[in-house]
Amino acid sequence: MSKIYVVGIGPGGREYMTPQAVRAIGDSDAVVGYTVYVKLIEELTDGKEVVSTAMRGEVERAGIALDLALGGKTVSFVSSGDAGVYGMAGLMREVAEDHPEIEVVTVPGITAAMSGAAVLGAPLIHDFAVISLSDLLTPWDLIEKRIEAAAEADFVICIYNPKSHKRRDHLDRAVDLIMKHRSADTPSGYVKNIGREGQERKILRLSELRENDDIDMFTTVIVGNSQTRVINGELVTPRGYRYDGEAGK
């Protein structure tokens, strides 16, 4: 039986990639993925059939992976971050639905919520919601509904795709909705180019995320909950341990 691994390679650098992901690629005859991601794992693909597609869409790329598997090959279909979070692990199974003889295996990776949170300190220590502001595949009304629900119930909110080429005001509108339920001073932060050359982080107040030209479509944004604090320049959401300030003294 042929197998397709849908592999999350993490934010970029090899140091974030799990041994399981390295092994899946090693086991594969063919590697399929967006050119940028395939390039990040170049040293693992020697001697393999590599199909890197810059110009084609996601559905077509999944179709290429399926065709290779139907031809008897073991395939790694790679995406950045975690293939299971806004990644290709779902679409691959939809495309392969009529071929139950092909085993599809998700190999998890470090998604931007986790790697971004680590760069900012520890903002995801309590309940959180992950929301993409991209309205390419999701109606904007539903995105607004989710933002407001998450804000009202005091979730830490992690935002993917805060801006798009066409729409620069998505994040501003999200921030306005969150501020209906949360202080404008809520400690928040963002990270650009996580785990790659040129990584940048900034910790700031919720209202300062508005009209912020430094934030682009490749930025991950985290808005704290009502308990989130800045400790020594880092974003920290307490879990609520009864800490009396005496430890370590």
Place this chain on the structure above:
Amino acid sequence: MSKIYVVGIGPGGREYMTPQAVRAIGDSDAVVGYTVYVKLIEELTDGKEVVSTAMRGEVERAGIALDLALGGKTVSFVSSGDAGVYGMAGLMREVAEDHPEIEVVTVPGITAAMSGAAVLGAPLIHDFAVISLSDLLTPWDLIEKRIEAAAEADFVICIYNPKSHKRRDHLDRAVDLIMKHRSADTPSGYVKNIGREGQERKILRLSELRENDDIDMFTTVIVGNSQTRVINGELVTPRGYRYDGEAGK
């Protein structure tokens, strides 16, 4: 300047642990953690000072890590999953707040939401909320509010700590709240002992999570959104790509 790495070691097996985590432990003079987790990384701690504490609480453990760092040592404070998701990365910074000279670094890992989702297929492909049902440190009212908000706004919901020793009905109450807004037939699933000996998964309907004695406190539960489907025995949440069923044919 002394450094404390708060290291997420992933679900258990070494194959989920990133090279960054392995290097942080390698760089450390001392390793601190709950006995079970320290045992999982035994082969990495040779020749290091190891403080594994089965009996002490989280605050005391963080205090031990701080004391070692104040004594000039580089320390790895390990937790399972991602240290930044319900993990020690927050508490460590709270405990070290008065010592800005100690650098605290979060090393992210694969958290149960990601590793559990991978085992079930691809349920987290769209917006999701992560909620812990443990009311040890969080008022139950707030937990209920978050569950209902997430259910109403059609988030995929990932549940940590679905049951506790004292309270066996937390998950039942959560499911009842979700069913106010979502079909009893919503495809859902759970995973036990993720990435460890005895890993088990089950895909079932939302209502079948009620009064389910197979689910214990170490189980991760995922409830699909209104679009989640079962494809070839796996849980899949579509992202919404306009897929015409023609790829790969």
